[in-house]
Amino acid sequence: xxxxxxxxxxxxxxxxxxxxxxxxxxVSMAALLAAAMMAVDLGSLFYTKRxxxxxxxxxxxxxxxxxxxxxxxxxxxxxxxxFSIPGAHTNTMEVTTGRYDSTTPDGVYLGTFMPGGTDxxxxxVRVTTQQPYFFLVGTREIVATATxxxxxxxxxxxxxxxxxxxxxxxxLLNAILGKLLHTKLSLDAVSYxxxxxxxxxxxxxxxxxxxxxxxxxxLNADLxxxxxxxxxxxxxxxxxxxxxxxxxxxxxxVLGDLHLKLADLLKLSIADSNAxxxxxxxxxxxxxxxxxxANGDNFLNVPITNVNLPGILxxxxxxxxxxxxxxxxxxxxxxxxxxxxxxxxxxxxxLKIDVKVLEMLGDVxxxxxxxxxxxxxxxxxxxxxxxxxxxxxxxxxxxSGIAGIYIGEINDDAMTNKETSATVEEAKxxxxxxLLTVYAKAAIELPGGGGDLVFNGxxxxxxxxxxxGIETAGLFTSxxxxxxxxxxGVLGELIQIVLDLVAALLGLPxxxxxxxLKQILALLVPVLQLLDAVLAPVLSLLGLQLGxxxxxxxxxxxxxxxxxx
Numbered sequence: 099x100x101x102x103x104x105x106x107x108x109x110x111x112x113x114x115x116x117x118x119x120x121x122x123x124x125v126s127m128a129a130l131l132a133a134a135m136m137a138v139d140l141g142s143l144f145y146t147k148r149x150x151x152x153x154x155x156x157x158x159x160x161x162x163x164x165x166x167x168x169x170x171x172x173x174x175x176x177x178x179x180x181f182s183i184p185g186a187h188t189n190t191m192e193v194t195t196g197r198y199d200s201t202t203p204d205g206v207y208l209g210t211f212m213p214g215g216t217d218x219x220x221x222x223v224r225v226t227t228q229q230p231y232f233f234l235v236g237t238r239e240i241v242a243t244a245t246x247x248x249x250x251x252x253x254x255x256x257x258x259x260x261x262x263x264x265x266x267x268x269x270l271l272n273a274i275l276g277k278l279l280h281t282k283l284s285l286d287a288v289s290y291x292x293x294x295x296x297x298x299x300x301x302x303x304x305x306x307x308x309x310x311x312x313x314x315x316x317l318n319a320d321l322x323x324x325x326x327x328x329x330x331x332x333x334x335x336x337x338x339x340x341x342x343x344x345x346x347x348x349x350x351x352v353l354g355d356l357h358l359k360l361a362d363l364l365k366l367s368i369a370d371s372n373a374x375x376x377x378x379x380x381x382x383x384x385x386x387x388x389x390x391x392a393n394g395d396n397f398l399n400v401p402i403t404n405v406n407l408p409g410i411l412x413x414x415x416x417x418x419x420x421x422x423x424x425x426x427x428x429x430x431x432x433x434x435x436x437x438x439x440x441x442x443x444x445x446x447x448x449l450k451i452d453v454k455v456l457e458m459l460g461d462v463x464x465x466x467x468x469x470x471x472x473x474x475x476x477x478x479x480x481x482x483x484x485x486x487x488x489x490x491x492x493x494x495x496x497x498s499g500i501a502g503i504y505i506g507e508i509n510d511d512a513m514t515n516k517e518t519s520a521t522v523e524e525a526k527x528x529x530x531x532x533l534l535t536v537y538a539k540a541a542i543e544l545p546g547g548g549g550d551l552v553f554n555g556x557x558x559x560x561x562x563x564x565x566x567g568i569e570t571a572g573l574f575t576s577x578x579x580x581x582x583x584x585x586x587g588v589l590g591e592l593i594q595i596v597l598d599l600v601a602a603l604l605g606l607p608x609x610x611x612x613x614x615l616k617q618i619l620a621l622l623v624p625v626l627q628l629l630d631a632v633l634a635p636v637l638s639l640l641g642l643q644l645g646x647x648x649x650x651x652x653x654x655x656x657x658x659x660x661x662x663x
């Protein structure tokens with residue numbers, strides 16, 4: 099039998115799509131090429147942005163060092179970094195000076211830049227360039243902005259300065275400083291001059307004290323006056339002329355009972371106290387003001403007796419300090435409440451002086467003089483930093499308090515009553531065996547002054563300016579001329595009769611005993627003028643002035659430039 103034939107089914111499928119794959123490949127290649135082109139353009143933009151930001155950063159950091167010339171410095175810095183204006187890409191640069199505040203007075207983060215204003219401490223630089231595309235059509239503007247700031251810190255004092263000390267002045271300084279230190283001193287003029295010309299920085303004191311590691315720790319450490327003397331001596335080193343004197347003072351046992359914190363003397367109104375580390379402090383000023391702080395914040399009575407200018411006069415002087423003066427270091431401007439960030443003040447004080455004439459009139463004449471000094475203040479208004487730093491400008495506002503000087507007897511509690519001023523009544527200034535008694539009273543008010551003081555470098559303790567209400571030259575002459583005299587006693591009556599006869603015979607105007615005594619007292623003016631020379635260094639030692647205020651801008655640190663935005 100023939101085999102049956104096998105039948106095969108043949109299926110016919112879809113045609114092969116080799117052409118579609120080619121199309122997809124072509125499209126993919128085009129997309130990849132477009133992406134690559136876009137990546138090149140975007141990469142170019144990001145690179146340009148990064149380089150432009152470098153230009154803005156370096157320009158702002160350079161310009162903030164000299165705000166008055168910020169635009170010129172920023173342009174020059176940008177040019178040195180290859181950014182010319184307008185250049186091939188229509189480059190632009192905007193430089194704006196202003197103020198940057200990182201926090202509010204309550205410590206809340208702020209971080210704002212305000213253009214313009216007076217208390218400028220920052221600069222903002224905005225640069226632009228037109229970046230052409232490599233593959234796309236046209237250009238794109240690239241912008242970079244940088245804000246840099248630096249916190250300027252200045253140090254100043256009011257009411258004290260360098261002293262030029264002679265032997266007669268050192269007698270009073272020994273009496274004043276000795277009473278402040280609760281001991282007796284016998285330093286000569288050379289020793290005081292050595293202390294007055296010596297300087298020490300806060301960093302020097304930190305290095306000399308093994309128990310502290312920062313300026314903050316030093317300021318808040320509980321020190322005795324002996325500790326401070328020893329630290330200061332070690333900070334100065336053995337080669338300094340003041341070293342031995344300071345060691346001798348440190349060895350006074352009484353100083354161990356007088357404690358203080360330097361923070362109560364040095365008013366640092368800056369967050370980072372290390373910015374004041376290099377401030378140079380006058381050693382004599384540091385010691386005297388520290389002694390006042392250690393003696394308390396209220397009244398300090400310092401009786402001084404038997405202080406003589408041989409052959410001329412003797413003084414009995416009592417001093418009452420209401421509060422110690424301070425040295426201020428900090429930034430310029432005001433806080434959110436309008437209070438000055440950095441300010442210093444002089445102490446209010448009262449002085450009672452009994453001047454007794456010895457050889458001239460047989461110790462029968464004495465003048466009780468009372469001086470009342472009101473408070474003086476200074477505040478740091480603005481700092482304009484420049485390069486070099488001695489071209490910088492520091493503006494300090496200051497006011498001198500009203501002072502009064504009187505001849506007469508004051509009320510018993512005048513030296514201790516801080517609620518009211520003293521009352522001055524007639525004083526018996528002359529008594530000749532009860533036959534001639536003279537009573538006197540005089541008063542001169544010295545008005546306070548005020549204004550802005552502008553300082554340039556060098557910033558050291560010779561950089562002093564004065565706010566004057568009235569000059570004190572001729573003060574005691576004016577005081578004598580203003581005397582109101584009252585004469586009692588038989589001898590006074592007889593002298594008046596004689597004066598009346600002489601006036602009648604010579605045809606002169608009436609001339610009273612009081613007029614005659616004023617002429618005699620006028621002979622004492624050269625003697626009284628010595629008080630100017632004697633009291634000036636004493637008041638300066640205490641940070642006080644009479645009728646004026648000396649402000650010393652002894653330190654300026656323009657800070658380290660830093661980027662903030």
